[in-house]
Amino acid sequence: MDLSAIRAPVRDDIQAVDDLILKRLQSDVVLINQVGHYIVGSGGKRLRPLLVLLAARACGYQGHQHIDIAAIVEFIHTATLLHDDVVDGSRLRRNRDTANAVWGNEASVLVGDFLYSRAFEMMVEVGLMRVMDVMSHATNRIAEGEVLQLLNTHDPDTDEGRYMEVIQRKTATLFEAGTRLGAILAGTAPEIEDALARFGLHLGIAFQLVDDALDYSSDDDTIGKSVGDDLDEGKPTLPVIRAMAVGSADERDRLRVAIESGGREHIDGVIAAIVSTGAIDYTIELARWHAAAAKSALEALPDSPSRTALAMTADFSVARTH
Numbered sequence: 001m002d003l004s005a006i007r008a009p010v011r012d013d014i015q016a017v018d019d020l021i022l023k024r025l026q027s028d029v030v031l032i033n034q035v036g037h038y039i040v041g042s043g044g045k046r047l048r049p050l051l052v053l054l055a056a057r058a059c060g061y062q063g064h065q066h067i068d069i070a071a072i073v074e075f076i077h078t079a080t081l082l083h084d085d086v087v088d089g090s091r092l093r094r095n096r097d098t099a100n101a102v103w104g105n106e107a108s109v110l111v112g113d114f115l116y117s118r119a120f121e122m123m124v125e126v127g128l129m130r131v132m133d134v135m136s137h138a139t140n141r142i143a144e145g146e147v148l149q150l151l152n153t154h155d156p157d158t159d160e161g162r163y164m165e166v167i168q169r170k171t172a173t174l175f176e177a178g179t180r181l182g183a184i185l186a187g188t189a190p191e192i193e194d195a196l197a198r199f200g201l202h203l204g205i206a207f208q209l210v211d212d213a214l215d216y217s218s219d220d221d222t223i224g225k226s227v228g229d230d231l232d233e234g235k236p237t238l239p240v241i242r243a244m245a246v247g248s249a250d251e252r253d254r255l256r257v258a259i260e261s262g263g264r265e266h267i268d269g270v271i272a273a274i275v276s277t278g279a280i281d282y283t284i285e286l287a288r289w290h291a292a293a294a295k296s297a298l299e300a301l302p303d304s305p306s307r308t309a310l311a312m313t314a315d316f317s318v319a320r321t322h
Helices: 003-023 030-040 047-058 064-090 097-102 105-126 129-152 159-186 190-217 238-246 249-261 267-276 280-302 307-318
Strands: none
Touching: 003 030, 003 047, 003 064, 003 129, 003 307, 030 097, 030 105, 047 064, 047 190, 047 307, 064 097, 064 105, 064 129, 064 159, 064 267, 097 105, 105 129, 129 159, 159 190, 159 238, 190 238, 190 267, 190 280, 190 307, 238 249, 238 267, 238 280, 249 267, 267 280, 280 307
16 A cells, blocks of 8 residues: 555645745755755655644645644654664664764754754744644653653563553654644544544554564565664564563563663574564554554544545555555
């Protein structure tokens, strides 16, 4: 499944968002232009701004500020990627060198800060306090999620509850904020706003669960990064946590050592344990549950091409291979 059918109801809006992103990336500091254009133009799915556009249109919004909000969400997402790659020491993303691999950690962090501040400049221009409230809360929760993930790093006692708390904050929060903002712009009833927020939250969780499953079940070229990156960084994601919970004593010992030490020298044994315990299937099934919960939340909205496209994003989140 690709995104072309999902994008169809808001094709013109997407082009407007892309144009606005390029316009607002501009700075008289050359390095900001170089790094910003490199990361924004690196072939991402632009799923988060797409959700803003579809949510607004599904609520009958006929204005233009959803373009600004979609660009704001993409800037915040891009800033988190720049910072994440520095924290994780990542060298590859979307089959390209990361910005920190090209320009160094200092430039990546500082350009990430520029994108955050540009996003908040744009929020002020939108002039809606609810937008500021939702996005400031969301960025705070994302930062908390990053710190929680750092606390879990190299900790083999991280359980499923701690893992889920991280991905809700770190990933699902921005999905939830984006879809809620679409409803806020349209001035919908509170129950519609809450339904779209639930949709975004469950979709974001499903998306991250699939990401973490692909890290152990795909290949470098398909997922656009190195397989086993999570293990290399000592991150205990759900496939490993599940294998630890149900595996044999020998498998648990092997996984514990791999998480504590990090690196890729244990990758073959870790993948063998994940496969033998059915941990990938377990992770994908949980993703499907959250995707179904996301689609169920959409029942509160009137039928429309945009609502159908939103439902399709839930199917896409679990069917994708990268």
